[in-house]
Amino acid sequence: MEERNSPRPQISQQPPPWTGVLIIGLMIAGFYFLIPGFGGQQHLSSPHWLKRSWNEENDFEHGILVPIICFALLAWKWGTLRTLASKVTAPQKSQWVGLIIAVLGSLFFVLAYRTGQARLAIGGLPMILWGSTWFLWGWPIARLTFFPLFLLWLAIPVPQFQHATYKLQMLSTKLAEIGCGWLGVETEVRGTQIFSVDSKWEPLKIDEGCGGIRSLMALILISSVWAYLAKMPLWKKLVLMLSAFPLAIIGNMFRLTSIFVIAEYGDPDFAKDTWHDWSGLVIFYPISLLLLLAVHSILEGGIPKLRKLKQTTVTVTEPTTTSNT
Structure with missing residues (x-):
């Protein structure tokens, strides 16, 4: 065999x-x-x-x-x-x-x-x-x-980010002035200091940390991980990650504006001390993360509830009529 x-x-x-x-x-x-x-x-x-x-x-x-x-x-x-x-x-x-x-x-x-x-x-x-x-x-x-x-x-x-801090300070100061104007707080800007026109509170300075560099770097980290976990094409992941730059600036604008609003209509000492220290957690991160969620939803095709409504189609069938000849 x-x-x-x-x-x-x-x-x-x-x-x-x-x-x-x-x-x-x-x-x-x-x-x-x-x-x-x-x-x-x-x-x-x-x-x-x-x-x-x-x-x-x-x-x-x-x-x-x-x-x-x-x-x-x-x-x-x-x-x-x-x-x-x-x-x-x-x-x-x-x-x-x-x-x-x-x-x-x-x-x-x-x-x-x-x-x-x-x-x-x-x-x-x-x-x-x-x-x-x-x-x-x-x-x-x-x-x-x-x-x-x-x-x-x-x-x-990265040293280059530290060198860009001053420009970010100036931008944050200008945006805070605009935000104060929207809410009826009259202010005057000198460099990176914001003064009350009515002298209701002492001048407040937008220093390096308040300029937004910390929050920017933190949000870049969050958006990078968020984009990595998101199930979407690579180019959309990049857009989601890079959106941290404008969103951090917007979130910091609301945070700084809230400090001056509380100083104007409330307690200036509370505004520049306690609220200044906690406004990042209370104002910046909620607003920035909600905006990041909005960008994510737009990249996926819209807000989830609205997207479901768009995908739901209703078919209407008309009765057919037959004519006798």
């Missing part, structure tokens, strides 16, 4: 990635936690420098939330990531692109160490993590981890 050649099961040629994970983990630990060289006296590691930069002076107190959100997004996708990782077989040619990206991120750290620029070091970390993920597990997993990992860039204080 002739033996039938039965097809042999294909054995995966992909080695377990844990060796690569261990090597990359040790490299990241050495680069980012064991090597000082940043800060004023070059005695800080780059994560330590980043933690110290999340302060009121930089208007970046929300920075500590970014790594937490990144971790939460990865945990949310963990089941899908494990399923995709279990299906990895032989390495693909495209996975070597991931290694190139990881090496590029490492070069960012080397350049940061030579120049003392911790921002470059932190900026290279997502490239190392994402490139390594692509190299070890392939594009399907790299595609899902791209946003959660590169969201870390929003944790880095």
